[in-house]
Amino acid sequence: MVTRLVLVLGDQLSTTLSALTQADRDTDVVVMAEVKAEGTYVRHHPKKIALILAAMRKFAAQLRADGWQVAYSELDDTDNTQSIVGELLRRADQYGASQVLATEPGEWRLIEALRDAPLQVGVLQDDRFLASHATFEAWAEGRKQLRMEYFYRDMRRTTGLMMEGDKPAGDKWNFDHDNRKPAPKDVTIGGPLVFEPDAEVNAVLDLVEAEFGDHFGQLRPFSYGTTRAEALRALDHFVTHALPRFGDFQDAMLSDHRFLYHAVLSPYLNIGLLGPLEICQAVEQAWKDGHAPINAAEGFIRQIIGWREYVRGIYFLEGPDYTKRNVLEQTADLPALYWGSKTKMRCLSKAVKQTDVEAYAHHIQRLMVTGNFALLAGVDPRHVHEWYLAVYVDAFEWVEAPNTVGMSQFADGGIIASKPYVSSGAYINRMSDYCKGCHYKVAQKTGEGACPFNLLYWHFLDTHRPRFSNNARMGNMYRTWDRMDEDKRDVILREGQDFLDRMRAGEVV
């Protein structure tokens, strides 16, 4: 007799999932459901929806082959209630079950929905992460500042990754000073591994086109892998071809090389097809074998056991209201250019176009182009958060929100970032080829054709002076501003405001 349902969500596609390891495959029924509510609470990029649905279908087939009974709802099933809780209730009715076993969702919205469901739901910890909530809380306890770097060192000690006894390999925790090189002239890689859609993936693509084709973003060509075996091949491809230069060019941006030396593994990692430790061990091994230099291996491992685990810790520590924070009281709408409307700013046009086509942009494009501009333009962080959550293939709230609300928009008041990530055009010019051929002149500070980032950078600092002028890391910026001729400052502020007014009025800028 069936007494219990086991919920497996679309980003929980791991056979090691706690709900599965604690369930009984002889008596329990696994519930997996494709539902419209999950595709539309923000209007997710069609590629992201397709990746999740295709990977869910293949994971369900694997579970069945492993002896599980799976109640799988396809999106266009006629009796599909189109919500997770609705499907749980329907299956509970169908199987006469009242208990549900679940692994904690990565989003407060779903945690609350399960808590409020009229069923007995047992929620287990998601132990696919390296730091549990208790570990993170213990680390955070009593600290004035929750700086990632110190959390990361603890994670290195706990995992033993790149450690020599109790010392970090190479005698340094962090090799970032060797990274951040401008874009290379000789790009030696063509991007991540491409997977041709098979018949099953093509069926999902047709379904997604029919149901979500009006969302922002191009569905085809679709080249993500949808099984663990494919994800492992993508990992191997990254370690073999891209890792050696990952560190050096981590921050560089090139119009014709959208992925450069980045891993593009976050989609697989975040839906559970890969685990964080196995990725880091593969990278550590490449370094031990002399295939990758220490700055690449350390830099990469820091992103996973440092940043990724840290932002998740912050999301759960800070609670459900985190996504509503707005300490800078920014209120503007998201400019239409974020949805693909024409803009003369080449960097934004390139970053948004790439997002439209790939559902992917790398960290610096997200932080220093689209994020930087939204912050400088006074956009309400809630709108920025919803945009990032919708448009990126790897966006799940536990990881997207702290990166957007905290790191990129400083809306949490500095829990994650010790200063706002804002820059003038000079940074973008140094790290990319975007400025060449742009309508605006990056070297020009004011007047017709001046780069808008140059104007808005000072406009932002001036607007938020009361909050930031005492920030030790920003003193130099304010001293530079104060040394500027007063007339010049007036012109910058006036032209910056004029630019914002014109953009908000719908002019193509």
Ligand SMILES: Cc1cc2nc3c(=O)[nH]c(=O)nc-3n(C[C@H](O)[C@H](O)[C@H](O)COP(=O)(O)OP(=O)(O)OC[C@H]3O[C@@H](n4cnc5c(N)ncnc54)[C@H](O)[C@@H]3O)c2cc1C
């Ligand atoms: C505004 C903003 C929003 C972001 N939203 C997301 C998101 O929704 N989902 C997401 O996974 N990452 C997000 N990031 C972090 C980062 O941009 C992506 O993890 C990265 O671009 C994924 O591509 P990749 O696999 O090629 O990464 P690589 O550059 O090759 O890095 C390797 C891995 O490290 C991890 N990683 C790197 N940086 C971070 C970080 N800051 N936080 C968490 N993990 C990190 C990822 O798992 C990534 O796969 C965001 C960053 C910013 C600035």
